[in-house]
Amino acid sequence: MLSKILTKQDCSNCKICCEFDDNDLWENPIIYDDCAECVLKINPLQEFTQAENNGSKYRVLKLKKENDIYPCSMLDRTKGCKLGSENKPFDCKIWPLRVMKKNGKTVIALSPVCPVVSAKPLDEIMCAAGELSDLIFSQARLHPEMIKDYIDGYKVLIEEKD
Numbered sequence: 126m127l128s129k130i131l132t133k134q135d136c137s138n139c140k141i142c143c144e145f146d147d148n149d150l151w152e153n154p155i156i157y158d159d160c161a162e163c164v165l166k167i168n169p170l171q172e173f174t175q176a177e178n179n180g181s182k183y184r185v186l187k188l189k190k191e192n193d194i195y196p197c198s199m200l201d202r203t204k205g206c207k208l209g210s211e212n213k214p215f216d217c218k219i220w221p222l223r224v225m226k227k228n229g230k231t232v233i234a235l236s237p238v239c240p241v242v243s244a245k246p247l248d249e250i251m252c253a254a255g256e257l258s259d260l261i262f263s264q265a266r267l268h269p270e271m272i273k274d275y276i277d278g279y280k281v282l283i284e285e286k287d
């Protein structure tokens with residue numbers, strides 16, 4: 126979705142957002158039913174873990190720790206996401222944008238982890254985020270579990286209007 130500032134080639138050279146450590150395991154993407162069907166077609170034995178945020182329950186992939194890292198089980202280290210760009214979780218489609226709650230407001234914030242987007246001019250990032258903001262805020266209203274508590278270091282790009 127952010128192809129203007131993050132190309133497929135950028136992502137396949139990096140994949141940092143598809144591996145988690147104990148501090149960013151909260152980034153393990155939310156898996157909704159349609160995505161779970163795609164996951165199970167690829168790996169019928171894939172297990173899921175239940176989680177809860179903002180009073181809403183959701184499901185994530187159960188991941189195995191390897192040398193202090195939890196690689197996403199849908200990651201093919203050579204080809205990238207096995208789910209493909211259409212079927213990957215919404216959290217992954219909008220990466221490195223994140224929906225957060227800051228001072229009672231829902232905001233779209235930029236993860237500092239993506240080295241490619243972090244190096245782009247801010248006006249290009251703002252433009253790309255602005256094009257997606259209606260979609261992202263509408264998803265967040267439908268799925269409050271995707272709104273995470275604000276973390277220092279995430280640059281707030283857009284605040285939801287009242």
Ligand code: SF4
Nearest residue numbers: 143197199200206217
């Ligand atoms: S679902 Fe795909 S894009 Fe999302 S973290 Fe896993 S491998 Fe990466």
